[in-house]
Amino acid sequence: MGSSQPITPKYVVKAAFEVDGVVEKSDVVGAIFGQTEGLFGPDLDLHALQKKGRIGRIEIQMESKQDETKGSILIPSSLDKPITALTAAAIESVDRIGPCSARVTLTTIEDIRVTKRESIITRAQDILQKWIIESTPTIAQLTSKVSEAIKASEIVSYGPDKLSAGPDVASSKAIIIVEGRADVGVLLKTGLKNVIACEGTKIPETLKKLSKTKEVTAFLDGDRGGDLILKGLLQVAKVDYVARAPKGVEVETLSPKQVLKALKEKVPVNLKALKEKPPTKKARSRRPRRAPTRKKKQLMTMPEPIVSAASKLKGTLEAVLLNEKYKVITQMPVSDLCTNLQETEGVHTIVFDGVITQRLVDISGDKGVKRILGDRISGVIKRPVDIQLLTVSDIIKGDAA
Numbered sequence: 001m002g003s004s005q006p007i008t009p010k011y012v013v014k015a016a017f018e019v020d021g022v023v024e025k026s027d028v029v030g031a032i033f034g035q036t037e038g039l040f041g042p043d044l045d046l047h048a049l050q051k052k053g054r055i056g057r058i059e060i061q062m063e064s065k066q067d068e069t070k071g072s073i074l075i076p077s078s079l080d081k082p083i084t085a086l087t088a089a090a091i092e093s094v095d096r097i098g099p100c101s102a103r104v105t106l107t108t109i110e111d112i113r114v115t116k117r118e119s120i121i122t123r124a125q126d127i128l129q130k131w132i133i134e135s136t137p138t139i140a141q142l143t144s145k146v147s148e149a150i151k152a153s154e155i156v157s158y159g160p161d162k163l164s165a166g167p168d169v170a171s172s173k174a175i176i177i178v179e180g181r182a183d184v185g186v187l188l189k190t191g192l193k194n195v196i197a198c199e200g201t202k203i204p205e206t207l208k209k210l211s212k213t214k215e216v217t218a219f220l221d222g223d224r225g226g227d228l229i230l231k232g233l234l235q236v237a238k239v240d241y242v243a244r245a246p247k248g249v250e251v252e253t254l255s256p257k258q259v260l261k262a263l264k265e266k267v268p269v270n271l272k273a274l275k276e277k278p279p280t281k282k283a284r285s286r287r288p289r290r291a292p293t294r295k296k297k298q299l300m301t302m303p304e305p306i307v308s309a310a311s312k313l314k315g316t317l318e319a320v321l322l323n324e325k326y327k328v329i330t331q332m333p334v335s336d337l338c339t340n341l342q343e344t345e346g347v348h349t350i351v352f353d354g355v356i357t358q359r360l361v362d363i364s365g366d367k368g369v370k371r372i373l374g375d376r377i378s379g380v381i382k383r384p385v386d387i388q389l390l391t392v393s394d395i396i397k398g399d400a401a
Contacts, residue, residue, distance in 0.1 A: 007056040009076035013088045014107040017062075019069040021100030025060040028073070031097040032058060036090040044083065046090075054078050055087070069097075073104070084109060155184055158196055159206030166193035173365065174215035174382040176263070177207065177239075179229055182252035183219075190256040192263075194382070195219075201228050203236050211237040215385045217266055219243040221250045234269070241266040241383075263381045302373075302395045309351040310373055310392050319352030324370075338363055349373070356380060356389055 017028065033046055042048060049055040055077055062071025073091065077084045094104045158165035164181035172194035178184060180197050187195040198207055210216075218233055220226035222245040233239050243266035245251045245258075254262065305326035313320065319337045321329040323346050332340050334354040341347065341363055349371040350364065356374040364372055364387055371388045373395070383389065 007053045007076055007078050009056055009078050009112055011077045011079075011081075011084045012110045012112060013073075013075040013077060013084065013091065014110065015073040015075075015088070015091055015104055016107050017071055017073060017094075017097070017102055017104045019097045019100045019102045021067060021069065021098070022064045023062075023069050023098040023100060025062060027098035028060050028062065028071070029058055031094050031102070032073070032091055035094045035096070036087075039090055039093075040086065044086070046087070049079070049087075069100075072107070155181065155188065159204075159210070161199075161204040161206040163196055163199060163204060163206055165196040168193035169196050169210075172214070172382070173384045173386070174217065175210065176217045176219050177211075177233065178219050178251055179221060179226065180252070183250075186252050186254060186256075187219075187259060190259045192259075192381075198229060198233070201225075201232055203229075203232050207233075208237050211239065215240050215383055217241040217243055217263070217381075219245075219251060219263060219266075221245050222247045223250070239269050240385075241268055243267075260381070264379060266381075299397060300390065300394050302390075306349060306351060306371075306373060307395055310396060313351060313353045314392065315353065317353050319350065319354065321347045322349040322351065324348040341367060341369075356391075358382065361387065361389070 036046055038045070046055055050057075055075060057076070059074040060071060061074075062069055075087070075091070077087065079087065088106050088109055092104050092106050094102060096102055154167075155164050156167055157163065158169055164184045166184060166188050169175055174194060176187065176192060176195045178187065178195055178197050180199055184195050184197050196207070196210070198204065216237065216239050218230055218239050218241070220230055220242075226244060230239075230242065243262050245254060245262060251259070303326050305322065305328075309320050309322070309328075317334045318331060319334050320331045321341065321344055323329055326349065329344060329347060330340065334352055337350070337352060337354070338360060341350070341360075344367075347364075347367055347369050350360075350369060351373045352375075354374055356372055356377040358380050360372065361380055361382070361384065365384045369387060371390065373390045373392065376391055377389055380389065
């Protein structure tokens with residue numbers, strides 16, 4: 001019959017047959033090909049369609065009993081529906097198989113794609129169910145993740161003096177010096193990991209060297225011990241800011257909210273004011289009373305593009321990013337500032353009509369920004385030494401931060 005090409009069937013024609021006598025499978029196949037040949041021209045001849053891969057191999061199942069043969073015919077088809085239906089009708093027209101009379105009846109035409117689609121859907125349901133079971137965390141897993149998120153970082157040993165410290169002391173541009181290990185633990189629970197303890201009134205060499213390369217905030221107890229440690233720090237180390245626990249209270253007893261409040265209220269170090277003893281009551285009484293005078297604020301000199309941008313942005317809730325030559329890179333609403341800054345390269349100066357926050361400062365530090373000028377500053381605890389933070393009132397007369 002000739003070789004046929006591989007077929008990818010879309011339908012399967014199923015038919016039943018009865019023969020008045022005993023015949024072989026080859027008789028059935030021969031009858032199908034022989035009695036349908038030439039019915040609809042050469043293009044629809046079963047031999048030609050099989051060679052082109054449009055009709056598959058004809059499968060015959062049969063059984064002979066008491067001089068009668070019964071069986072089934074199965075024909076795969078990749079033809080379209082009308083031609084497949086025409087082929088099924090042609091097979092039903094077979095009325096003799098071998099030397100015997102026969103009857104062929106169409107049982108069904110099965111759409112294999114429907115069966116395949118249902119099989120795929122069933123498999124997809126199994127995959128989805130397994131996926132949901134495996135990917136959905138249990139209550140225990142969720143509880144564990146939440147616990148890990150709020151768990152304080154472990155205290156590490158830093159430097160040759162093995163001082164108690166948080167894990168970010170080495171990598172952070174700013175550090176917080178506290179008195180002891182318990183104080184370090186309290187700040188870690190607050191989320192501050194750039195903290196290190198001096199562990200005594202004698203200031204370790206590790207802190208002396210560390211203070212030369214970092215912005216330093218001394219956060220000390222509100223008692224005489226805190227006074228002594230501050231005095232020692234000021235004599236041998238570089239301290240930029242001082243924060244204190246409330247009078248008579250130790251840092252290790254503070255809540256996270258109290259810790260953040262104390263650090264927010266830190267003050268820049270004024271060595272002269274800290275070292276000079278306050279005048280006695282008698283000395284104060286001898287001083288002539290003077291009418292209070294309001295000291296005029298000295299405005300800082302800034303490049304003209306920065307001053308111009310600050311003036312134009314006043315009241316607009318807009319922000320501009322400038323490069324190192326003070327050319328405008330882009331302008332946007334203040335609400336988009338942090339997002340756009342993360343996606344913009346070459347930013348040297350930020351001028352905007354809004355509040356300078358810790359988040360903005362942190363992002364700016366990562367992007368290499370050198371100056372931020374806003375309406376006011378709020379909640380900035382870590383001030384990088386290489387970023388200048390200014391308000392409009394620092395450069396323009398008559399503006400208040």
